[in-house]
Amino acid sequence: MSEANASATRITPGNALRPEDIALLDTKPSDAVAQYALWLGDDALILAQRLGWWISRAPELEEDVALANIALDQIGHARSFLTYAGRAWDKTEDDLAYFRREPEFRSVHLVEQPNGDFARTIARQFVVALYQWELYSRLVGSSDPTLAAIAAKAVKEVDYHRDHSIQWILRLAQGTDESRRRMIAGLKLTWPYVEELFTDYPLVDELGDAGVRPSTLREPFDAAVRAILVEAELEPPEVPGSVGGGRLGRHSEHLGYIIAELQVLAREYPGASW
Amino acid sequence: MTTTAIDAGSRANHDDAGEQQFNELIAQDSRIEPRDWMPADYRKSLTRQISQHAHSEIIGMQPEANWITRAPSLKRKAVLMAKVQDEAGHGLYLYSAAETLGTPRDKMTEDLIAGKARYSSIFNYPVLTWADIGAIGWLVDGAAICNQVPLCRASYGPYGRAMVRICKEESFHQRQGFEILLELANGTPEQRAMAQDAVNRWYAPSLMMFGPPDEDSPNSQQSMLWNIKRFSNDELRSRFVGMMVEQVRALGLELPNKEVRFNEETGRWEHGPLDWNEFKEVLAGRGPCNAQRMERRREAHEEGAWVREAAAAYAEKQALKHAQAA
Numbered sequence: 001m002s003e004a005n006a007s008a009t010r011i012t013p014g015n016a017l018r019p020e021d022i023a024l025l026d027t028k029p030s031d032a033v034a035q036y037a038l039w040l041g042d043d044a045l046i047l048a049q050r051l052g053w054w055i056s057r058a059p060e061l062e063e064d065v066a067l068a069n070i071a072l073d074q075i076g077h078a079r080s081f082l083t084y085a086g087r088a089w090d091k092t093e094d095d096l097a098y099f100r101r102e103p104e105f106r107s108v109h110l111v112e113q114p115n116g117d118f119a120r121t122i123a124r125q126f127v128v129a130l131y132q133w134e135l136y137s138r139l140v141g142s143s144d145p146t147l148a149a150i151a152a153k154a155v156k157e158v159d160y161h162r163d164h165s166i167q168w169i170l171r172l173a174q175g176t177d178e179s180r181r182r183m184i185a186g187l188k189l190t191w192p193y194v195e196e197l198f199t200d201y202p203l204v205d206e207l208g209d210a211g212v213r214p215s216t217l218r219e220p221f222d223a224a225v226r227a228i229l230v231e232a233e234l235e236p237p238e239v240p241g242s243v244g245g246g247r248l249g250r251h252s253e254h255l256g257y258i259i260a261e262l263q264v265l266a267r268e269y270p271g272a273s274w
Numbered sequence: 275m276t277t278t279a280i281d282a283g284s285r286a287n288h289d290d291a292g293e294q295q296f297n298e299l300i301a302q303d304s305r306i307e308p309r310d311w312m313p314a315d316y317r318k319s320l321t322r323q324i325s326q327h328a329h330s331e332i333i334g335m336q337p338e339a340n341w342i343t344r345a346p347s348l349k350r351k352a353v354l355m356a357k358v359q360d361e362a363g364h365g366l367y368l369y370s371a372a373e374t375l376g377t378p379r380d381k382m383t384e385d386l387i388a389g390k391a392r393y394s395s396i397f398n399y400p401v402l403t404w405a406d407i408g409a410i411g412w413l414v415d416g417a418a419i420c421n422q423v424p425l426c427r428a429s430y431g432p433y434g435r436a437m438v439r440i441c442k443e444e445s446f447h448q449r450q451g452f453e454i455l456l457e458l459a460n461g462t463p464e465q466r467a468m469a470q471d472a473v474n475r476w477y478a479p480s481l482m483m484f485g486p487p488d489e490d491s492p493n494s495q496q497s498m499l500w501n502i503k504r505f506s507n508d509e510l511r512s513r514f515v516g517m518m519v520e521q522v523r524a525l526g527l528e529l530p531n532k533e534v535r536f537n538e539e540t541g542r543w544e545h546g547p548l549d550w551n552e553f554k555e556v557l558a559g560r561g562p563c564n565a566q567r568m569e570r571r572r573e574a575h576e577e578g579a580w581v582r583e584a585a586a587a588y589a590e591k592q593a594l595k596h597a598q599a600a
Contacts, residue, residue, distance in 0.1 A: 019349075049343060052351070055358050056339040057570070059578025060585075061332070061366050068359035075352045082348070094347045118581050174591060175584025182580070265346040265404055272462050274346040274404075274454075 017149045019079035019093060025146065027087075032206035033144055034088035035106070038096070039203075039247055040135075041081030042107035045097060047128060048074035049258055050115055059118055066164055070125070073157040080150045098266035102256050103249035109242060110193035112254045119179070119186035122168045127190055129161035130224050131197050134217045143209035166228050173232035184234065191237040196244030197221075203247070300501055305431040308374040316500055319493070320430050321375045323502070325382045328368035330394035332386075333567050335361045337401040338410065346404055353450055354407065360443045367439065371432040387572050395553065396483050398561030405458050405465075405472035411451015413473070413480035413518070419444050420514045421484060429501035452521065459526050473522070474530040481545065482553045484511040490550075515543040 029037065051071035058064040082093040110128065115121045136158055139151035172183040198218040204211060229236055245251070266274075292311025299306055306312055339358050345351035369379045385391040396414055401407065422441050428434040458469035485491055485507040497503040505513075515534060522529050533546030555561065 045348075048351075052339075052342040052355060055342060055355065055362075056335040057574045059574070059581035061362050061369075063578075063581075064335070064362040065359055065366070068355055068362065072352060072355050072359070075348060075355065079348050079352070097348055098346075118578065171585050171588040172581070175586075175588040176580070178580050179584030179587075261343045265344050269346075269462065269464065272346075272465055274350055274457055274461075 017080060017153050019076075019083040022080055022083045022087070022146060022150075023092070025084075025087065027146070029084060029088050029144065029146070030210075031088055032203060033147070033210050034085040035203055036207055036211045037081045037085035037147065038106045041078045041085060041096075042105050043111050043128075043132075044074040044081065045078035046105070046107040046255070046258060047111040048072075048078060049262055050111065050113075050124075051121075053115055054121065063118075067121075070161050070164065073154075073161070077150065077154045077157075080153075084146050084150070094266070098263045099270075102251060102259060105249065105251065105255060105259065106247055107251070107255070108193065108196050108246040109244055109252045110190070110197065112246070112252045112258060113190065113193060114254060116186065116189065117182055119172055119182035120189055121186075122165055122172065123183070123186035123190040125161065126165040126169055126228075127194055127197075127225075129158055129165045131217065131221055132158045133162050134220050134224070135212055135214075138212045138217070141209075142211065147210060169228055169234075170232050173234050183232075184237075187234065188237040188239055191239045192242040193244070195241030196246065199244060199247070201247045300429060300499075303427075303429075303501060305434065306429050307431045315496075317375050319497065319500075320433065320502065321372055321377050323497075324368055324372040324375070324433055325377070325385070326392050326394075328365045328372060328382065329386045329391055330397065331361045331365035331368060333393045333571060334397045335365075336567055336570055337397055337399075337563075338407060340401055341404065341407050344404075345407075350454070357411075357447055357450065360447070364436075364440045364443070367436040371430075371436045374432045375430075383575065387568075387575055389559075389568065392557070394483060395556045395561060396479050397567060398556050398564045399475070399479055400562050402475075403468050403472060405455065405468040406476065408451045408454030408458060408469065409472035409476040411447050411449075412455055412521070413451075413476045414483065415444050415447040415451060416517065416521075417480045417483040417514055419448060420510050420517070424504035424510075425502075427501075427504060433502075452525070455525050455527070469525075470527050473527050477518075477530050478548055481511055481515070482548055482550070484508075484514070486550065486553070509542075512542040512544070515545050519543065 048071045051067055051074065054067045055064055055071070058067055078097070079093050082096045086092055086096050110124065113120075113124055115124075133155065136151040136155035140148050140155060142148040142151065169183065172179040174180070198214045198221070200213055200215045204213050225236065266272075289311050293313070296306065296311055296313065296316075299310070306316075335358050338354060338361075342351065342354055342358065345354050369382060372382060373379055382391065386393070401410065419441060422437055422444065425437045426434055426441060428437065455469050455473070458465040460466075485494075488494065488506045488508045491507050494503060494506060498506075516536070518529060519534060531546045533544070535544055536542075537544050556564070559565075
């Protein structure tokens with residue numbers, strides 16, 4: 001089998017795609033596609049970093065396992081997207097994760113938000129999972145075969161994240177008075193950061209059929225959210241949307257602390273391999 | 275496990291036929307299953323051992339979870355997350371195995387949080403550098419494997435079966451620890467020094483994981499008669515030292531104890547004296563991290579109470595709804 005055929009086999013949607021395979025691809029993404037891969041990779045990376053905190057602190061052992069699983073899936077998606085983005089600039093996933101500065105990150109404010117209590121984490125998970133599911137289920141049709149293949153793997157995993165968060169929204173909303181109060185508060189704290197997910201920044205115009213236009217996801221996202229909130233007997237929070245700016249490198253105050261912790265060891269020993 | 279089965283077990287405490295069957299099963303090296311008659315002390319001793327083991331998995335998540343956010347590469351971060359997740363899974367299998375002996379998981383958790391139950395002392399040492407993550411995998415998980423492989427043949431069925439799966443995962447954990455140290459040992463001089471420092475600090479505590487010397491281990495003998503424990507503490511410790519001697523060479527690092535040698539006459543590996551006073555101090559709660567580990571577990575448990583209550587209330591409401599619909 002020639003090397004080109006081997007690459008083609010590696011990135012068919014049916015195959016489990018590993019970041020190590022993406023690093024070996026012959027093709028390089030365009031600068032625009034690489035920038036777009038940073039958007040998605042950084043969202044997944046920062047979310048995984050947040051979720052990782054819960055492991056050993058969850059309300060029940062089963063939830064330590066579940067949140068660790070979600071964090072692991074997200075770190076897997078981050079590795080694939082960042083590896084692919086890095087192909088454009090001869091950088092590795094770790095160069096991008098550990099040696100970029102805060103304004104060079106492209107994550108949305110939503111994933112940077114603090115964990116808060118379990119209800120706030122679930123509210124953030126609910127929004128992210130429903131958004132990522134709508135996104136990845138369309139990105140599988142991307143004209144870029146690597147993005148399509150990453151999305152094909154991710155969408156199956158995010159489907160479980162969706163189920164996990166929905167089950168908890170229902171339980172917390174209809175469990176006890178306290179859990180309902182906390183669930184409502186968690187949603188309210190999360191909602192200002194929903195709007196940014198659906199903003200079409202100029203990069204989107206350069207992507208053609210390789211990416212998914214964020215504004216097109218708003219309607220199906222809203223419909224899916226509405227259905228669950230109705231079932232949980234909750235109202236969508238009425239709070240003003242935050243202006244965002246993560247895709248342009250303008251972040252929340254939280255990101256600096258997140259990447260300080262993420263990068264500390266790698267930056268203490270520059271050039272070292274681990 | 276139903277309450278009926280537990281009641282039947284205690285009612286039948288003086289069941290001669292049951293006792294005879296138990297003794298026969300032990301003599302044949304067969305398995306005791308949850309519904310079989312068993313001596314009260316066998317049940318008690320196993321409940322203590324399995325729940326301590328479960329608690330060790332759960333407390334043991336903390337020192338390693340401490341490095342998840344700082345892992346120096348994304349691959350290492352993913353591997354470490356998966357490892358700590360496995361430990362939560364091991365805790366779950368073990369609590370389930372202990373529950374088959376009649377003690378509910380909630381009770382075991384309460385005992386841990388109240389400071390009534392023990393967990394492995396090794397987790398009361400601090401995890402100070404990234405190399406410690408390697409040393410824990412290599413030495414601590416390595417010692418755990420030496421201890422646990424014979425437990426796969428423990429006479430109590432649910433325990434033995436849980437251990438089979440746990441040992442498979444532990445061997446992955448040990449390999450990842452070895453791999454971390456190997457990478458560091460072949461890295462920059464600072465990384466190499468970090469690796470040697472971690473091995474120096476974790477060597478003695480991991481040898482003490484096998485428990486006190488045979489002459490000071492009062493519970494061991496009964497446990498061996500019941501086919502729960504198969505080898506003595508000192509036998510297992512000696513076997514472990516032999517494995518480490520081989521592997522530390524492959525790492526290009528050194529064991530901190532210069533008195534390690536193979537005794538041709540006894541066929542056993544010997545090592546220099548261990549500080550059993552330190553062991554007792556840590557066991558008594560005066561280790562560097564005892565208070566911190568307990569506080570973190572208590573905090574997670576207490577702060578999660580409202581979530582568990584909500585889940586229970588929701589399940590009850592759903593059950594009622596289904597009953598009314600039927």
